[in-house]
Amino acid sequence: MTEQKSSAEAPHLVRHFSTLQATALNMSNMIGIGPFITIPLLMSALGGPQSMLGWLVAVLIVIPDGMVWSELGAALPGSGGSYIYLREGFGSRTFGRLMAFLFIWQFILSGPLEIASGYIGFASYLGYLWKDMPSYGPKLIVIAVGLLNIALLYRQIKHVGRITVSLWIGTLLTTGLVIMTGFLHFNPDIAFDFPPDAFKFSTGFLFGLGAASRVGVYDYLGYYDICYIGDEVKNPGRTIPRSIIISVIAVALIYFSINLSIIGVISWREFVPYDPAKPASNFIVSLMMEKVYGRPIAIVVTIMILWTAFGSVFALLLGYSRIPYAAARDGYFFRIFGRLHPKHNFPNFSLLIIGVISILCSFLSLGMVIDVLIATRIIVQFIGQIVAVSLLRKNRPDLERPYRMWLYPIPSLIALVGWIFIFRTSGDQVIIFSLGALLLGI
Numbered sequence: 001m002t003e004q005k006s007s008a009e010a011p012h013l014v015r016h017f018s019t020l021q022a023t024a025l026n027m028s029n030m031i032g033i034g035p036f037i038t039i040p041l042l043m044s045a046l047g048g049p050q051s052m053l054g055w056l057v058a059v060l061i062v063i064p065d066g067m068v069w070s071e072l073g074a075a076l077p078g079s080g081g082s083y084i085y086l087r088e089g090f091g092s093r094t095f096g097r098l099m100a101f102l103f104i105w106q107f108i109l110s111g112p113l114e115i116a117s118g119y120i121g122f123a124s125y126l127g128y129l130w131k132d133m134p135s136y137g138p139k140l141i142v143i144a145v146g147l148l149n150i151a152l153l154y155r156q157i158k159h160v161g162r163i164t165v166s167l168w169i170g171t172l173l174t175t176g177l178v179i180m181t182g183f184l185h186f187n188p189d190i191a192f193d194f195p196p197d198a199f200k201f202s203t204g205f206l207f208g209l210g211a212a213s214r215v216g217v218y219d220y221l222g223y224y225d226i227c228y229i230g231d232e233v234k235n236p237g238r239t240i241p242r243s244i245i246i247s248v249i250a251v252a253l254i255y256f257s258i259n260l261s262i263i264g265v266i267s268w269r270e271f272v273p274y275d276p277a278k279p280a281s282n283f284i285v286s287l288m289m290e291k292v293y294g295r296p297i298a299i300v301v302t303i304m305i306l307w308t309a310f311g312s313v314f315a316l317l318l319g320y321s322r323i324p325y326a327a328a329r330d331g332y333f334f335r336i337f338g339r340l341h342p343k344h345n346f347p348n349f350s351l352l353i354i355g356v357i358s359i360l361c362s363f364l365s366l367g368m369v370i371d372v373l374i375a376t377r378i379i380v381q382f383i384g385q386i387v388a389v390s391l392l393r394k395n396r397p398d399l400e401r402p403y404r405m406w407l408y409p410i411p412s413l414i415a416l417v418g419w420i421f422i423f424r425t426s427g428d429q430v431i432i433f434s435l436g437a438l439l440l441g442i
Contacts, residue, residue, distance in 0.1 A: 017233045022226040022243035024168035025315050029222025030251045031171050032312020033121030035258045036305050038215050040281040041367060042259075044274040045212035046205070049191060049263060050198040054212025059252045061213075061418030062220045064411030065382065066248045068389055070241035073227040074403040075392070077236035079347075080326025081227035081319075082107075082381050087332075089388025091395075097332070098442070099388075102380045104327045105441035109361075111320040112354060113373035114221060116361035118313035119145055120369065123362075125309065128283040128302050139363060146359035149313055153321070153351055167311030174304040175254050178285055182261015185292050191264035210425020217422060218370045219255060222312070223248045228319035231326075237402025262288055276365070317358065321351035371426060375434040378423045386412045386419075 017025070043051045072085040082103050090096035122145050123138040130137065152163060199205075226233060226243050233239050265288050271280035280287055285305060290298035325347035328338030339349045361369065389412060392399060405411055423431065 026247035028311040029315035033309035034219035037121040040271040046208040057213040058216025065415040069224040073240035077230035079322040112358035115358035119362040124282040128286040142362035150355040186264035241403035
């Protein structure tokens with residue numbers, strides 16, 4: 001009796017996240033600060049509204065890739081997500097050990113970089129409220145927000161679920177207000193002011209489309225966030241696929257509406273080419289609201305955007321703190337990362353380390369953060385998981401699959417071609433860095 005009681009009371013993860021909370025987690029991560037800070041980067045990629053093609057390419061990649069995540073997440077629910085899928089897909093006793101390690105290896109950089117992009121965006125929009133921000137202001141802001149994020153997540157999962165839904169509601173209200181304003185004051189002459197030879201095909205156009213698509217993919221990142229906390233999801237075989245598919249479709253519609261709303265009110269010529277020294281490059285939506293309603297309303301909307309940004313980094317750190325924990329628990333990473341809080345049952349050490357590295361990465365530029373985090377993930381994580389789905393279907397046909405990819409293997413092949421295109425157009429320096437990091441890990 002004593003042994004049974006002590007076993008039941010031992011630290012363990014609790015299945016608490018429902019479909020609503022899982023969708024809220026994904027969408028909070030996906031929307032976040034992305035569409036509010038990346039419009040200048042996106043439009044600069046091709047020099048005009050034709051850059052919106054990058055959104056189309058991105059969504060054509062993430063929808064089929066979402067099916068890959070859905071099948072893997074439903075069949076292999078557990079903390080760590082990709083770590084588990086790569087390990088089991090490539091063989092836990094053979095090549096899967098290397099793939100699992102390489103994922104953790106690249107994640108220690110790419111995960112905090114993604115969180116850092118949210119901190120950078122938060123600091124940028126706070127610049128609209130803090131007009132005379134000193135040169136050290138952005139660094140001070142990211143440190144403060146990063147520490148607050150860690151503090152809020154340093155608690156039991158059932159409280160985190162309620163916080164997640166609250167942040168998600170704020171995100172929906174913010175995006176809804178921006179979309180409504182854009183459509184009420186939409187000017188097609190501004191939105192569709194294409195430069196000469198906007199759609200002239202060339203090598204430069206192809207690489208520009210790749211850059212625009214990379215920004216688009218960055219903004220969609222997070223459609224799979226629930227997979228990282230699979231051990232804390234109720235009925236994961238249904239919850240994970242549903243939350244991923246709902247999130248991708250809903251956010252695709254929201255993103256298209258937000259971007260069209262912004263460029264229909266503020267001319268793209270005001271923030272192209274991208275320049276961090278320009279106000280329009282830092283808080284374009286605040287300027288849009290000021291133009292339409294005046295500064296008092298713009299201040300309110302800016303505060304809502306800050307809320308949305310925080311919701312994103314909150315969701316990211318929640319999911320990403322579970323990845324080193326899962327690897328350490330199974331003996332693939334440093335044992336100390338496998339610790340759970342003795343009272344509240346969450347990976348406290350992993351949370352602290354990922355949180356601190358994210359703050360440090362926030363001192364880089366936004367463009368550098370996006371380019372490096374996308375490139376470093378593509379080979380091992382995104383392409384690796386596409387291969388893992390096929391290997392699991394071949395080698396483990398008896399594996400229970402509550403969700404099976406529709407029209408297999410067509411979605412996998414579409415996603416594969418898309419990821420190769422994004423990687424190839426990333427620029428030689430970024431490609432060399434990501435391949436060098438991969439070789440070093442091997």
